[in-house]
Amino acid sequence: MNDTKLIDIASALGISVTTVSKALKGYTDISKATRARVIEMAETMNYIPNSVAVNLRTNETKTIGVIIPATVHHFFSSVLNGILEEAEKRGYLVIILQSNEKYELEKKQLALLIQKRVDGVLMSLSNETDDFTHINEAIRKNTPVVLFDKIAKRVDCSKVVINDAKAAYDAVTYLINKGFKKIAHFRGSYVPQNSIDRFLGYKRALEAHGIEYDSKLVYVCDNNTDFEDGYENAQKIMTENPDIDAIFAITDLVAIGIIKYFNEAGIKTPEQVAVFGFSNWFMSTVISPKLTTIDQPGFEMGHQAVSLLIDEIVDIKEHRPVTHQIIELPTRIIERESTVK
Amino acid sequence: MNDTKLIDIASALGISVTTVSKALKGYTDISKATRARVIEMAETMNYIPNSVAVNLRTNETKTIGVIIPATVHHFFSSVLNGILEEAEKRGYLVIILQSNEKYELEKKQLALLIQKRVDGVLMSLSNETDDFTHINEAIRKNTPVVLFDKIAKRVDCSKVVINDAKAAYDAVTYLINKGFKKIAHFRGSYVPQNSIDRFLGYKRALEAHGIEYDSKLVYVCDNNTDFEDGYENAQKIMTENPDIDAIFAITDLVAIGIIKYFNEAGIKTPEQVAVFGFSNWFMSTVISPKLTTIDQPGFEMGHQAVSLLIDEIVDIKEHRPVTHQIIELPTRIIERESTVK
DNA sequence: TTTCAAATCGAAAACGTTTTCGAAAACACC
């Protein structure tokens, strides 16, 4: 019922709590004999150290905080998976918070994590976030932060990302090489770097291959909870620009919406209009035709982010200089049915 | 840089830390004047209480632990979502651990959470778990546990579940009423209660409507990370029992596998064989034909579980008697294309 | 002015560890 404490072991053995503590922690100024007695007694009394007391004394919690915009997205689930696995391997627990893409919430949650004295925090920014003082503040207060996926270039910290611009460039180049001429882009909202970079990649690929960029072929899909946005914009583009032959969508979700509309409207994919997604969500193999997309290594991203963060935590603890790294994970094109005639 | 502490405010104001603490916590034996001074000074010095010290003193961490078998499943993501939202609303943080369906891991993780002194834990059991002493042990040590979704009937604690047997019964009854005669079942593995209950619901529905139960029409799908299982068993059943006209699958994932095979093999759904899923995952609206399924309220489940747990936590704290509740959330049939001719 | 109650404050213990530093004990050597 009541937890046994150091003092219980000490009085059971007729020695001091100091000796017990040292014996359990392997200090060398305790004789082998008493160390053995302590360890055995701890065993039989089922001693479990009180982490809260340890935290207070050592000033570390062996806990990291994670703030993500949403958990019910396949990509973030994968990242979370990687985070949990790597954190556990390195002996850290993880507290999850969800910003729901709201800047104010993200800010409050970061403050909460710092107050809880987590040893570091991992974040992927909300779509609304365009002020980064809360993050800089955290770093200034010696709580290391590493950003992943949705990052801010202007924040000075470690990051793990993919090269969105390059991935998008590759995707569009792929479409061009496949012979598609009039390629539209369904982009995301204007704030997040992801959305901007993918758009820029799209634009540069066109220009690099002598295709004139046409802003009328760019549609904005800023709702990322369902595929309605893709569906509706697909409908719209086919009345406004019926002669397109391919769409590069910012995300698989949008692409799915497009394909669903095409299927219902009798528009053949990829014969009349090809569709290219982004992220390689699970459902991209479920839809028919299966979706060509960019593989975004979420699990690996979670792994690396935790690794970077914990390295930084111990660097700080040992008073070594911290160096910020930016890890760029490779992406690759997954070719499926939606782009091959 | 360095956090301000109670003693900093105290010495800045020339009073004791006792007074500062009391003023900030609204004790009535502090005059309005000094209270105001303290609050203002705390404000300007940017005071944030050290939660670890508070935790040690008050013996509570305002943190709950969650152990789930997997995060990358749509259902658990929804539950997680509900958990995070409700926990935040009630001022608790949540630590997530993932058992990967392994009993040993689940056991170790529960011990870890208790060591970290979480105020309570929420769990959904791994498929392997058939010994519950670790959970009973936790409860005995005064760490409240509430089980959700994958529960153990023999553990005496609060639970939030759906009625799997009834939901399955309803699903199969629906199929029978639609005129399907030879209904197969793709069940899960033999240990988890879910799997057993859904199978029982299937069996009872057949018997209640005068259809003889045939064990040869029951196939086991015990891999729940992809849809290969459903795909392969669909292939198998069509050679072994080509005259079936419907399949009730234990989960949408399995159902998707079935439909994928049928689509590839040119077997018409629902004309030749209808398919009924379970859980209402996002992708069940993505597949073609859209999947008829059982809606399983994950978000709501997370909400209720947290609510139950926190109620129990405060009951224990205030030395009130704890009462264990079992909340059964309603399910409903979502009729889509895969069962309507 | 005296007396008593109410209002206001602070000293100190407590939560359970870790770690420094000094003291005692054991041992070695002459």
Next chain:
DNA sequence: GGTGTTTTCGAAAACGTTTTCGATTTGAAA
């Protein structure tokens, strides 16, 4: 038996709060 070294241990402070309980001050009533 004295001296010096090594082993082994423990007292006490510290981490930053909360809370009990007693002390002092103030004000009111007499």
